Structure formats: C-alpha cells, structure tokens
Amino acid sequence: MYSHIAELDEWTDQATKQMLQNVIERKTKWDKFKRIHAIMLWSSVFLAFCLIYYFYNRIIGPYSYSFEAVFSVVFSKESHLYAFLVIFGMFGAVKVLYEKKEKAEKEYQALRSEIIDRSKDLWKEESWKKRHQVYELLKKQWDINLYHVSK
Template sequence: MNSKIIMLESWTDQATKQMLHNLIGRKQKFDSFKKKHLILLWTSVFISFLFMYYLSKVLFNPYSFSFEALVSAFVSSSLFINLSLLCIGLFGATKVLYTKKEKAEKEYHELRCEIIDRSKDLWKDEAWKKRHKVYELMKSEWDINLYHESK
C-alpha cells in the first residue's frame, strides 16, 4: 500500500485506505494504457504516412499509366505486402489497446464513483469534517477528483 495512504490518520479506517489504494492502482493502470495507446496510434499514423509516401514515389508514379500494371507490381513485391501487413497490424494493435484503455477507464471511474457515493459511510461523525484532507491528497498526488462524480 502507498506510504501516503498508510500515513492517513486514524479517522480513516483500513477498509477505506484499501479502497483508496485500489483506486490509485486503477488510475495508474488507466494512465498507462492511455499513454501506450497514444504512442502506438501516432506510430501507426507515422509509419502509414511513410509507407504511402514510399508507395507514391516507387509504385504510383512509374505505374500510373495502367491499373493492371500497378496492381501487378504491388502484388509481385513482398516488401509492399509486408509493409501493408505491418500497417494493418499496427492499427489492429491500436484498436486492442484502445479497448483495454476504455475498460480500464470504466473500472477506474466506477470505483471512484463508488467511493464518492459511499463517502458518508466511509467517514462518519468527526471524520466527515476531515475527509477533505483525503480528497486534497488524492487530487494533488494522483490527480483523482473525489469531489464530484463527473469525469
């Protein structure tokens, strides 16, 4: 468990600390998928752009007189086929990472909303008046907003 979560005072019980720790873990997982997806997306776009530029210089310009000659030259070269498969594979991997990112965001948002909804049960009596310290810690350290449910 994170040391800053452990150091919270006694008015935050162990179950609440564990929920906050799980929330931090899900936020970090979501941020990781978000970063990986963005890097892979831009890599896919860049490589596809370079491939299209290469195709235009090497294939489209010399064989623009005939569609049949263009297709024949494309299919006969294994380099063009392999580069096409690479681009398709990169965009497929981008889609898979996008799906994982969306799932991680949904899990993170559901747990965050659960903590917000159950805050009256998690902090009772005097602890209710001090919960803003936990909210400020979560916002400043991990950029997790527990004040409102909206994203």
Template sequence: MDRGGKEFGEWTDQATEQMLYNLIEKKQKFDRAKALHLYTLWGAMFASFFFLYYLTKFVLDPYSYSFAAMFSSFVSDSMHLFMALFLVVLFGAAKILYEKKEKKEKEFHALRCEIIDRSKDLWKEEAWKKRHHVYDKMKKEWDINLFHGSK
C-alpha cells in the same frame, strides 16, 4: 506506494485506506493503458503515412500510366505486402488496446463513484469534516477527483 503508515491521516480507517489504494492502483493501470494505446495509434499513423509516401514515390508515380503496371509493381515486391499486413496488424493492435483502455477507465470510474457515493459511510462524525484533506491529497498527488461524481 508506501503503505506502512497512515498516509491519509488518522481520520481514515483501514478499509477506507484500502479502497483509496485500490483506486490509485486502478488509476495507474488506466494511465498506462491510455499511454500504450496512444503510442500504438501514433506509431500506426506515422508508419502508414511513410508507407503511403513510399508507395507514391516508388510505385504510383513511376507507373502512373497504367493501373496494371502499378498493381504489378506493388505485388511483385513482397515487402509491399508485408508492410501492408504490418499496418493492418498495427491498427488492429491499436483497436484492441483502445478497448482495454476503455474497460480500465470504466473500472476506475466505477470505483471512484462508489467511494464518492459511500463517503458518508467511510468518514463518520469528526472524520467527515477532515475528508477534504484526503480529497485534496488524492487530487494533487494522483489526479483523482473525489469531489464530484462526473468525469
């Protein structure tokens, strides 16, 4: 982000611009956390489906005549246990990343609502009539809606 000039026009003061830059930064952090959570969750889902397919093909079908034989075959190969542990860790990481994503979303939404609530203080007199230019720019370039407080 270039912070050299007046990116939001002459109708925004320095404090308002700093709040908008902070909002953009929080939005970018939220988007990164959302993408990382999604990739981890999809990776865990695909890995679990492939592991279940492998177990069905090489453990359950050949030894379907006896539960003891299936269990013995599963436990005898340490790779099965490592894969099961890997899947547990992967789903645990997805859960942790989900919680981080939710935290970043709350922070972003709180700052966005604060800007919306304080808009009368941030843009006074003539700037109040021009604030929609800033709102449009935020919506177009960064997908941040400042027109309404609800998600």
C-alpha cells in the same frame, strides 16, 4: 500500499485505505492504457502516411500508365506485403488497446463514484472534518477527483 495512503492513520480505517489504494491502482492502469493507445495510434498513422508516400513516389508515379504495372510492382517484393501486414496489425492493436482503455476507465470511474457515494459511511464523526485533506492528497498526487461524481 502507497506510503501516502498508509500515513492516513487516524483519518481512515483499513477498508477505506484499501478502497483508496484500489482507485489509485485503477487510475494508473487507465493512464497507462491511455498513453500506450495514443502512442500506438500516432505511430500507426505516421507509418501509414510514410507507406502511402513511398508507394506514391516509387510505384504509382513511375508506373501510372498501367494498373497492371502498378499491381505487379507492388506484389513483386515481399517487403511491400510485410509493410501492409505491419500497418494493418498496428491498427488492429490500436483497436484492442482502445477497448482495454475503455474498460479500465469504466472500472476506475465506477470505483471513484462508489467512494463518493459512500463517503458518509467511510468517514464518520471527527474524520469527516478531515476527509478534505485526503481528497486534496489524491487530487494533488494522482489527479483523482473525489469531490464530484461527474468527470
């Protein structure tokens, strides 16, 4: 359990601490997938443009007089086929990472909404007055907004 969550002694009970811990873990998982997806997307776009530039300058330009010549030059080297496979594989990985990112976001948003909806049950009596300090801690440390349900 994160040290900041463990230090919330009198404000929250153990179940609430566990819910806060879970929302933090899901937020970090979502952020991780979001970052990896962006890196992979831009890397694959950059490599695709590099491959297009290479093919245009080295193959299509000199051999533009005949489609057959372009076709034979492209398929004469194995490295060209491997480059195509790498690019298509990277775009496939981008799609898989996008789906994982969306799933992680749905899990995070569902748990965050549940905490907001159940806040009257989680913080009772005297701790209700101190819950804003927990909300501010989560907002400041992990960028988790528990004030409103909308993103």
